Amino acid sequence: MKLQQLKYVVKVAEVGNITEASRLLFVSQPSITAAIHDLEREMGVVIFERTNKGVVVTSEGETFLGYARQVLEQADLLEEKYKGETQQVPHFAVSCQHYSFAVNAFVDVIREFNAFRYDFTLREEQTHEIIEDVSRMKSELGIIYLSKRNHEVIEKMLRSQDLLFEPLFTAEPHVFISSAHPLAERESVTLDDLDDFPYLSYEQGDFNSFYFSEELLSTLDRRKNIRVRDRATLFNLAVGLNGYTVCSGVISHELNGENIISVPLDVDETMTIGIITRRNTTPTRYGKAYREAIKRHIPQSA
Numbered sequence: 001m002k003l004q005q006l007k008y009v010v011k012v013a014e015v016g017n018i019t020e021a022s023r024l025l026f027v028s029q030p031s032i033t034a035a036i037h038d039l040e041r042e043m044g045v046v047i048f049e050r051t052n053k054g055v056v057v058t059s060e061g062e063t064f065l066g067y068a069r070q071v072l073e074q075a076d077l078l079e080e081k082y083k084g085e086t087q088q089v090p091h092f093a094v095s096c097q098h099y100s101f102a103v104n105a106f107v108d109v110i111r112e113f114n115a116f117r118y119d120f121t122l123r124e125e126q127t128h129e130i131i132e133d134v135s136r137m138k139s140e141l142g143i144i145y146l147s148k149r150n151h152e153v154i155e156k157m158l159r160s161q162d163l164l165f166e167p168l169f170t171a172e173p174h175v176f177i178s179s180a181h182p183l184a185e186r187e188s189v190t191l192d193d194l195d196d197f198p199y200l201s202y203e204q205g206d207f208n209s210f211y212f213s214e215e216l217l218s219t220l221d222r223r224k225n226i227r228v229r230d231r232a233t234l235f236n237l238a239v240g241l242n243g244y245t246v247c248s249g250v251i252s253h254e255l256n257g258e259n260i261i262s263v264p265l266d267v268d269e270t271m272t273i274g275i276i277t278r279r280n281t282t283p284t285r286y287g288k289a290y291r292e293a294i295k296r297h298i299p300q301s302a
Contacts, residue, residue, distance in 0.1 A: 003075055005039040006068040008032050009047055010091075013065055014119070017054035059136065066137015066278075073284045092286035093121035095133040096143035097214045098202060098231045099273070100252035105293035112289055120286075124231065126204045127154075127212040134276050135161040140287045142276040143168075143294075145248070147269065149219070153211040158276060167274040169298045173216050173265040174249030178239045179258060188264040191220065198243035200234050203227040215246040216271050235260050248273060250298060273298075 012021040012032065022029040040047055047061035057065065069091050090113065096102040106122045123129075123139065130142040131154075146154055146165065158165055175189060181197075183189050199222040202214045210218040226243060228234045237243045239259050248271060249262045275291065277283070283291070 001039060001042060003072065005035045006072055008035050009039065010065060010068055010072065012036065012048065012055060013057050013061070016056070062136035062138050066140075067281075069137075070282065070284065074282075077285070090115050090118040090286065091120070092118075092284060092290070093123070093133075093139040094141055094143070094290065095123040095125050095130040095139040097127065097130065097145065098124050098234075099143060099248070099250065100231075100255050101250050101294060101297035102143050103255055104252055104297045105290055108293035108296070109286055109289045112293075113286065126202070127214060128204070131157060131161060131163065131276065134163055134278055137278060137281075140277070140284060141290070143273065144276060145214075145216075145271045145273045147216055147271045149216075150211045150213075162279045163276050164279050165274050165276050167272050168294060170270050170272045171248040171250065171299070173246055173267055173269050173271065174262045175244045175265050176235070176238060176247050176251065176260050176262055177244045178242060179261045180239070181242050181244075181261075183263065184261060186263060188266045190266045191217075194244055195223070198224040198226050198237070198241050200226050200228065200237055200243040200245040202234070203229055216269055217246055217267065231256075252297075 008021065008025070008027070011025055012018055015021050015024065018032055018036075019029055022032050025032070036047065043064070045060050045064050046058050047064055048055040049058055073091075092109070094102065094106060102124075103122065106120070110118070110120060121139070123133065125133070127144055130139075130144055133139040134142040144154070144165075155165065175194065177184060183193055186193070201218065204212045204214075226237060226241075228237065234243075234245060235256060238245065246265060247262070249264070251260065251262045275294075
């Protein structure tokens with residue numbers, strides 16, 4: 001296995017087409033095709049499925065590409081240190097539930113490195129997608145929460161995928177509501193107080209069980225339910241319909257504006273938010289920087 005082969009497969013995966021990759025790499029198409037075939041045969045893995053429109057990365061190929069990018073990152077660091085140059089385009093990906101502090105930390109990493117070229121990805125996704133992304137090394141790390149209601153199922157799933165959970169902080173439940181909400185002036189609210197207002201939650205697709213729910217107390221029966229896929233829609237509905245969602249209470253007015261506020265929810269529950277990573281993998285410099293950045297954006301008491 002050669003570094004050049006790894007560069008080929010990473011570039012082909014990026015553009016989804018061997019012809020386009022050969023043009024960008026200034027290498028003939030037959031040379032790239034032969035190199036990929038040799039690599040797949042040597043490693044005993046099928047990285048790409050060939051189609052009429054190009055190539056598609058397989059499930060095992062996603063995992064292989066995660067390791068390949070790690071190897072290229074380390075080789076890039078060696079070249080940068082001893083040759084004073086770097087040629088590899090930085091890659092970094094995070095998959096997370098809908099947390100503003102995760103976005104703020106991502107911004108910090110990009111500002112810190114300020115590379116001329118980079119290819120970074122931030123995915124706000126369903127819980128099972130986050131676990132799958134990290135398992136396949138599509139993302140270097142993920143951010144989810146555990147509670148006494150879901151931890152047994154989620155931890156079992158993490159173990160089966162050879163993933164680790166590293167706690168960041170434990171939060172008491174809050175609700176996100178509009179600053180103009182009838183309950184906005186309360187020091188805290190109860191579930192009874194919220195009974196007449198629409199409950200907003202993130203849709204989890206085929207995994208719409210409370211174990212995968214992004215919101216604590218999702219098993220409770222509500223008269224008015226609205227499910228959404230993205231944070232902007234949820235906040236718009238919170239403002240437009242006086243809806244609410246259950247959350248950690250950590251909010252960024254810089255990102256989300258002043259229309260959304262956080263109010264403590266009077267229940268005997270906690271949620272532990274943390275990072276999931278694949279076992280026995282070395283974090284990239286961007287992964288290390290992201291961890292440090294997150295610590296700057298979570299409650300100081302954590």
